[in-house]
Amino acid sequence: MENKILLLVGGGHAHVYLLNKIIKEKQKFKTILISTNKYQFYSGMASAYIENIYSDEDICFDLKVLCKLGGIEFLEDKVVSIDPQKKLVILSSGQKVRFDVVSFDTGSELKIDEKNINHKNLIGIKPLTNLKEIKERLQNSSLDKIKVLVIGAGAAGIELSFGVKELGKQLSKVFEVHLVDRGKSILPTFPKKIQEIVLKRLSENNISLYLNEEVESIETQRLVTKKKMILEYDIILWAGGPTSNPMYEKAAMSVDEKGYMIVNNFLQNIDYPYIFGAGDCVGIKNYSYIKKVGVYAIKEAPYLWNNIVNFFNKTPLKSYVPQKDFLLILSLGNKEGVLSYKGFVLKGYLIWKLKNYIDEGFMRKFKNKQKKNH
Numbered sequence: 325m326e327n328k329i330l331l332l333v334g335g336g337h338a339h340v341y342l343l344n345k346i347i348k349e350k351q352k353f354k355t356i357l358i359s360t361n362k363y364q365f366y367s368g369m370a371s372a373y374i375e376n377i378y379s380d381e382d383i384c385f386d387l388k389v390l391c392k393l394g395g396i397e398f399l400e401d402k403v404v405s406i407d408p409q410k411k412l413v414i415l416s417s418g419q420k421v422r423f424d425v426v427s428f429d430t431g432s433e434l435k436i437d438e439k440n441i442n443h444k445n446l447i448g449i450k451p452l453t454n455l456k457e458i459k460e461r462l463q464n465s466s467l468d469k470i471k472v473l474v475i476g477a478g479a480a481g482i483e484l485s486f487g488v489k490e491l492g493k494q495l496s497k498v499f500e501v502h503l504v505d506r507g508k509s510i511l512p513t514f515p516k517k518i519q520e521i522v523l524k525r526l527s528e529n530n531i532s533l534y535l536n537e538e539v540e541s542i543e544t545q546r547l548v549t550k551k552k553m554i555l556e557y558d559i560i561l562w563a564g565g566p567t568s569n570p571m572y573e574k575a576a577m578s579v580d581e582k583g584y585m586i587v588n589n590f591l592q593n594i595d596y597p598y599i600f601g602a603g604d605c606v607g608i609k610n611y612s613y614i615k616k617v618g619v620y621a622i623k624e625a626p627y628l629w630n631n632i633v634n635f636f637n638k639t640p641l642k643s644y645v646p647q648k649d650f651l652l653i654l655s656l657g658n659k660e661g662v663l664s665y666k667g668f669v670l671k672g673y674l675i676w677k678l679k680n681y682i683d684e685g686f687m688r689k690f691k692n693k694q695k696k697n698h
């Protein structure tokens with residue numbers, strides 16, 4: 325067992341839990357974490373971070389520090405391909421890393437057209453560490469009036485729009501926010517009541533909304549939609565829906581219809597039992613209702629850990645049954661939130677306080693560990 329290697333790919337929400345477990349319970353196997361950035365941002369605090377309610381320190385896990393505390397080797401790099409049969413991954417630096425057991429928690433990616441991806445005034449909201457650049461670009465702009473285009477009116481794009489608007493108020497600058505979506509409604513999977521509350525709030529904040537408009541091309545300072553609407557901009561924040569990392573399909577691993585790696589109830593890849601995965605990057609067989617939200621990555625984490633350890637020990641694995649309903653709180657900006665749970669909808673400051681309590685509690689669990697050991 326001493327020579328066995330557990331490789332963790334991606335420092336996502338589930339793997340942060342695993343790092344914490346390894347710090348507490350020393351294991352006989354060696355662990356390596358590979359992640360594209362030594363920092364991992366917690367998504368629940370994203371929009372409040374933009375409006376300066378939370379600092380970098382509040383929203384961030386330092387993966388390198390967690391690894392040091394757990395005796396884990398950390399490589400700041402990106403896995404670009406997987407050889408599941410030879411049990412190795414290849415990094416963007418060209419380095420090959422072998423494993424006995426591997427777990428993926430690489431999240432989801434953004435689908436941005438190749439021709440637009442390198443546009444200097446377009447920033448994607450994934451990876452979440454990009455939020456730091458977004459905030460700094462807005463704060464440090466020399467313009468008094470900034471035209472911000474947010475692409476995607478799902479939960480992330482909506483929360484981001486409110487956050488940006490609040491930041492503008494704090495800086496006494498005019499942030500003109502325009503929200504564009506190709507769909508016919510905002511938040512299509514949310515209850516009607518929430519859609520109505522959010523629409524009212526968008527209008528109160530003078531956030532313009534353009535539905536049924538799909539981006540066709542992006543030029544310097546202007547965006548053209550397929551219906552030839554022209555929108556001028558200073559910065560574009562891309563919050564289009566999640567998409568999968570193609571490396572799973574390229575490795576000839578079974579993927580679902582959207583390209584996410586398929587795992588069973590033990591969070592084990594259905595082709596290779598020594599490959600595990602959790603969070604946005606997987607699709608769990610027979611549970612198509614699971615959404616790409618951090619809640620699932622967090623709920624899956626204890627099962628992931630238990631099953632990896634038991635796999636090494638050759639003892640039975642535990643079955644994870646994903647919940648259908650989960651508490652969802654959207655931030656409306658300026659410390660107001662709206663909650664949806666099993667058809668219930670509530671709004672206001674206390675809802676935001678509840679979200680703040682849950683999110684800060686989650687962070688504290690890991691931050692305490694980091695501080696205590698320093």
Ligand SMILES: Cc1cc2nc3c(=O)[nH]c(=O)nc-3n(C[C@H](O)[C@H](O)[C@H](O)COP(=O)(O)OP(=O)(O)OC[C@H]3O[C@@H](n4cnc5c(N)ncnc54)[C@H](O)[C@@H]3O)c2cc1C
Nearest residue numbers: 334336337359360367368403430431603604616617618619
């Ligand atoms: C603005 C915004 C707000 C959101 N708010 C909420 C919310 O309030 N509640 C909620 O439940 N969900 C929310 N979400 C969704 C949530 O962010 C995701 O569902 C969640 O982050 C998924 O967690 P994860 O562990 O799967 O991956 P992630 O948190 O995305 O982490 C993946 C990690 O893997 C790294 N990585 C990726 N690819 C590779 C690779 N090839 N090699 C090495 N490392 C790699 C990334 O850099 C990243 O550190 C929000 C999303 C956004 C964009």
